[in-house]
Amino acid sequence: MHRSSVSSSQTGARSHRSRITTASELATKPEFDDWARELKLEKHIERNLTDTPIFSAIKTIQSHSKIFPPWVRDKRSNNYSFIPPAYQKWKDVLCSSLQADDEYTFVDGGEADSAFPFAIGIIVQLCHHQDRLASVNRTSLDSNTDIHFILDSLMMHSCDGDGDEFLVYSTEQKLRLPATSSTKANVVTTTADGVSSLDIIEFDPYTIHIDYRESMSAFSTKNPTLHLILVHCVVEYKRLGVGENQMKMGMVSALYQKKFNKDGLQVVAGIWEADTIKLYNVGKYSLRHPGSLVELYLVLRGMKRLAADYRKELLNSSKTLRGVFKTNPPVNEWATRDTNTIHELPEETDDEPQHGDSHFQRGLSTLELWDMAARINAFHESIRNCDPYSLWQVDP
Structure with missing residues (x-):
């Protein structure tokens, strides 16, 4: 009996140790x-x-870009x-390509702003650096x-760049994932x-209802943040397959709260359709084409305006949501660490080496975009229903 008990315990321990515990794995x-x-x-x-209304805001961003x-x-x-001499070549490439390209429209007072010239400086620097890294001598x-x-x-x-404070970009952020069986x-x-x-x-629904803050936060922090922080955009740079899958995990985290190949980037929209998360291509952009990167920058600017509209609508709905919380509080559907599972190692320890791989492709850089009105409606609906799979469908 004793031997049988030990054997069963050891088998259980091995079973827990064999479970996958990191997103990178x-x-x-x-x-x-x-x-x-x-x-x-x-x-x-x-x-x-x-061709549905839910994509109208994203299509506007596409056309304006x-x-x-x-x-x-x-x-x-x-x-x-202000462009340094080393980058003049890429400024000339940009200007020449745009003069010969009929894909773009040139209008005074369009998407340009005071921060636009500085963005061009970053873009030509990126093209210059990418070109140097592509030399045969540096392949490995x-x-x-x-x-x-x-x-x-x-x-x-x-x-x-424009001086407002509501949208913040930060690197290496740990996001929570929903629980599964x-x-x-x-x-x-x-x-x-x-x-x-x-x-x-x-x-108010976040600051007043302290007990619900953990349910409402997608960031994995020791304690919930003082104010609500919503994930608006997720970026991944890892190898093509791994990066795409980890991007999808990040989008799941953002949506539940509420290829980048050798030379290119892809922008993807994560959308809730009924109770299913669907992904849509918004655009692809080349690191070797400065005009394409200008287009990407304008997409990012459009995303920021979308965030501003969403923030305004969400704050306007604060009183309504406070009332909903009193009768139907949110449920914490985030995954928790199984006490019988071995401790999760840092994400980066599971990534394969990034150097010297002849099959290596830099990962997929992916950004999330959503329609503001649909996000608010989904937020209201998810709070009313308290369905485990729609709790934080803030981001359709």
Whole structure:
């Protein structure tokens, strides 16, 4: 009897130790399919946005991202006076390509702003750096960090450049994941390479109902933040397959709260349709085409305006949601660490080496975009229903 008991205990311990406990490991395993299926995440990324009202805001961002100020194609513009000599080549490439390209429209007073010229400086620096890294002599030295620190600068500038304070970009953020019934994986967080998040200051349903703050926060912190912070954008730079799967985990985290290949980036929208998370392609952008990166910057600017509208609508709904919370409080559906499971190692320890791999591709950089009105409606509906799979469908 004693031997049998020990054997059973050892078997149980081995079973728990064999469970997947990190997002970086899950992203590489067949068990990811089961995880996505249980959380009702459709893995396939749709190529085109459908002709429905929920996508109208995103389609507006797409169309506006192709409207440039006329000075961008003028090599002699004073807005280029601060470009260092080393980057002049890429300024010339940008201007020449735009003069010959009929894909873009040039209109005074379009999407340009006072921060626009500085963004151009970051873009030509990125192109220059990418070109140097592509030399035959440096092929074996390829790494994620070489490029993504400049892309982080562009992301940060899109949030901070105009001086307002409500949208913040930060790197290496740990996000909570919803609970599942899986016996093969017990993954409670995923670490995103970058996150743009929206501060909702003095949002009564969050600040007054202290007991519900943990249920309402997607960030994995020791204690919930003083004010509500909503995830607006998730960025991943990892290898193509792993990066795409970890991006999807980050989007699941954001949605429950409420390829980047060798030379390109992809923008993806995460949408709640009924009780299923669907993914849609918004645009693809080349690191070797400065005009394409200008278009990406304008997409980021459009995303920020969307965040501002959403913030306003959410604050306007504060009183209504306070009343809903009194009769139907939110349920904490985030995953928790199984006490019998071995301690989760840091995410980065599970990633394969990033150097010297002939099959290496820098991961997918992916941003989330949502329609503001639908997000608010979904928030109201999820609070009313308190359904485990729709609790934080703030971000359709």
